[in-house]
Amino acid sequence: MNLLALETSTEACSVALVHGEEVIARSELAPRRHAELALPMADALLAEAGIGRHALDAIAVGRGPGAFTGVRLGVALAQGMALALDRPVVPVSSLAALALEAPEDEPAILAVIDARMGEVYAACYRRDAAGGLVALDEERVCLPQALELPEADRWNVVGSGWATYAEVLRARLTGTLVQADSERYPQARHVAELAVREFRAGRAVSAEQALPVYLRDKVALTLAEQGRA
The missing domain is CATH 3.30.420.40 (ATPase, nucleotide binding domain)
Structure with a gap:
């Protein structure tokens, strides 16, 4: 199978490609550069494997929890690619991917x-x-x-x-x-590893059903809370 995995929930930006029995990956510790790096990484992996996006069977993504902006970005990229290609998405816990480190x-x-x-x-x-x-x-x-x-x-x-x-x-x-x-981050290669199992178990979802997991709604301290911190 061919599966592309994205993981952008923390400071590490990574992309992995399952191509048959092989897994190839790119990863960079690059805070605030995920939007700039993720798609070029994906294109580089597809080129290395010699396949196009339409050869993909599914898109996997680290769905959080993690940094709000990073989680949103990863899920949005996965949804966009899945919709464009008419492929399912396999959301994977970023904490589970981290555990495989x-x-x-x-x-x-x-x-x-x-x-x-x-x-x-x-x-x-x-x-x-x-x-x-x-x-x-x-x-x-x-x-x-x-x-x-x-x-x-x-x-x-x-x-x-x-x-x-x-x-x-x-x-x-x-x-x-x-x-x-403490210097370990969720990586797309582990998102891919977990996603292959989920995909084969029939737990892929449509792009619209691939939702981020934040675990909390509040993203910043108020000025009063900052003063007490």
């Missing part, structure tokens, strides 16, 4: 993104026998000190939330911290 071993995985405004986006997973993910809880946005985690003996932590709130999050873990990497 963790080492391939047995600990539970906490995927945590700095949500600004003193909060984090978080979800917990475990790898299954086939290399996929099993969700251990729900995606949520909350204060790091209020984060409730499932029971697990060992943990891997990935994501920018660790850089900002390491000590607070360490205290929330229910077992031993094996490894933490």
Whole structure:
């Protein structure tokens, strides 16, 4: 199959192409340049694979949570391409894609993104026998000190939330911290990996049904709140 995946929910802008059994990808840490980079990256991958957009079977996208502007951009690009090509969209959790940045071993995985405004986006997973993910809880946005985690003996932590709130999050873990990497971001190659499974399971949707997931509606502190921060 041929599937193009976009991930623009954080500082990292990435695009990946599944072409048969091969996955090729481009990624750049480029805050505020996603609109400039995403489509040229996609065109470069299609050219490298020697196929045109009409050869695609589906478009996948990291649907958030993450930066509001980035999430909106990624979903809008996926919708636009899907409508133009009359192809389905496979929305994938950006937190799930981030979780696949963790080492391939047995600990539970906490995927945590700095949500600004003193909060984090978080979800917990475990790898299954086939290399996929099993969700251990729900995606949520909350204060790091209020984060409730499932029971697990060992943990891997990935994501920018660790850089900002390491000590607070360490205290929330229910077992031993094996490894933490704050310099990991959701990547399109993992969006593609998860999307192929979703597509084959019949869970692709129409472009109109591919919606962003923000987890919260408020995007900025008021002046009064900034003064209290």
